[in-house]
Amino acid sequence: MLHHDPAAIIQHISIEEGCQELPLVRSIVARLPGRTVRIVPERKAPALASPQSLPLGFNAGKKHLLLCRNRGRFLKPCPATREYHCCGYQVLNVGMNCPMDCVYCILQAYLNNPWLSFFVNTEDLFAELSAALAENPTTFWRIGTGEFTDSMALDRATGLSRMLIEFFRDKQNAVLELKSKAVVLDHLQECDHQGRTIMAWSLNSPPIMAREELRTAPLSARLEAAARCAALGYRLAFHFDPIIYHPGWEEGYRETIDRLFKAVPAERIVWISLGALRFLPPLKAIATARFPSSRFFHEEFVLGLDNKFRYFRSLRTEMYRHLAGLIMERMDPATCLYFCMESSEIWQEVFGFAPEERGGLARMLEKAARAKCGPLP
Numbered sequence: 001m002l003h004h005d006p007a008a009i010i011q012h013i014s015i016e017e018g019c020q021e022l023p024l025v026r027s028i029v030a031r032l033p034g035r036t037v038r039i040v041p042e043r044k045a046p047a048l049a050s051p052q053s054l055p056l057g058f059n060a061g062k063k064h065l066l067l068c069r070n071r072g073r074f075l076k077p078c079p080a081t082r083e084y085h086c087c088g089y090q091v092l093n094v095g096m097n098c099p100m101d102c103v104y105c106i107l108q109a110y111l112n113n114p115w116l117s118f119f120v121n122t123e124d125l126f127a128e129l130s131a132a133l134a135e136n137p138t139t140f141w142r143i144g145t146g147e148f149t150d151s152m153a154l155d156r157a158t159g160l161s162r163m164l165i166e167f168f169r170d171k172q173n174a175v176l177e178l179k180s181k182a183v184v185l186d187h188l189q190e191c192d193h194q195g196r197t198i199m200a201w202s203l204n205s206p207p208i209m210a211r212e213e214l215r216t217a218p219l220s221a222r223l224e225a226a227a228r229c230a231a232l233g234y235r236l237a238f239h240f241d242p243i244i245y246h247p248g249w250e251e252g253y254r255e256t257i258d259r260l261f262k263a264v265p266a267e268r269i270v271w272i273s274l275g276a277l278r279f280l281p282p283l284k285a286i287a288t289a290r291f292p293s294s295r296f297f298h299e300e301f302v303l304g305l306d307n308k309f310r311y312f313r314s315l316r317t318e319m320y321r322h323l324a325g326l327i328m329e330r331m332d333p334a335t336c337l338y339f340c341m342e343s344s345e346i347w348q349e350v351f352g353f354a355p356e357e358r359g360g361l362a363r364m365l366e367k368a369a370r371a372k373c374g375p376l377p
């Protein structure tokens with residue numbers, strides 16, 4: 001495709017001993033020509049010495065791709081807290097870190113290894129997925145890879161999207177969500193997806209996307225990509241997360257929402273989430289050291305029940321009302337508009353109901369997926 005490939009930043013490839021003969025590893029190396037390649041002993045990715053080493057360690061780590069095995073579980077429930085409504089999402093852990101660089105990225109405070117990592121033992125991943133889906137046939141699974149990395153940022157090199165999409169195409173009790181800020185569609189056009197894959201993009205106000213999301217695709221490119229995916233029959237989702245208070249926020253979010261509904265057919269959108277900025281306390285020092293000209297961490301925040309800083313409730317409600325009002329004017333009635341990790345009070349104030357009145361948030365999202373995901377008539 002024409003747009004910038006985030007994987008272009010990679011300069012070095014390290015391959016864990018024992019993985020170098022895997023066909024997937026060979027094809028990744030072939031798709032990233034001109035990089036230095038070396039074999040490293042098992043479990044020898046460098047640790048970050050301290051948060052102070054982050055500016056250098058994190059910047060350098062994004063240029064360094066480690067191809068290694070995942071020795072733990074691939075599938076885990078999305079980390080959530082009891083105090084806020086969680087959507088019951090399952091995270092498929094395909095790698096760690098991301099070649100793009102958002103000022104607010106939680107991974108800066110979360111990872112203890114600065115390298116970009118991709119797990120190459122995909123046969124274990126698919127075996128675990130098959131077993132989980134077969135053991136729980138009555139559970140409806142919403143599974144996504146975009147929690148500890150961006151789902152599509154390395155896809156031109158790895159081709160993982162194709163393997164996942166074709167795995168999910170005949171699963172009646174699951175949908176796959178691939179969430180990104182990049183525009184890497186290379187492997188999507190030939191995939192037989194059968195409507196079971198939701199292509200999702202995170203969206204923000206244009207000034208936030210321009211200033212605070214480095215090396216990501218601009219709004220126009222994300223929306224063009226979404227329109228192209230809709231034309232290929234994929235279902236879509238959008239995440240306004242993190243919503244950030246900044247001068248001109250009302251106009252900024254209005255512009256993005258206007259452009260979104262002009263660009264893509266509303267009936268293809270399965271869900272849209274809203275989540276105001278929230279962050280673990282150490283993130284502020286790390287991010288402001290790496291991005292000293294960024295201002296939004298200097299607002300007032302309150303520590304939430306999940307030990308994350310958030311905006312005061314009155315500001316969250318004001319921002320949510322604004323965005324939700326604009327979205328609800330145009331969205332399809334079967335699309336699920338929801339909050340990521342918010343309290344019943346916020347749901348009541350903005351939507352006039354709490355998720356439990358509709359069977360819970362997981363049930364609401366399952367209903368939207370069942371209504372929208374499947375072969376087109």
Ligand code: SF4
Nearest residue numbers: 098100101102105149
């Ligand atoms: S795209 Fe996502 S994972 Fe990558 S830096 Fe931005 S917030 Fe982090």
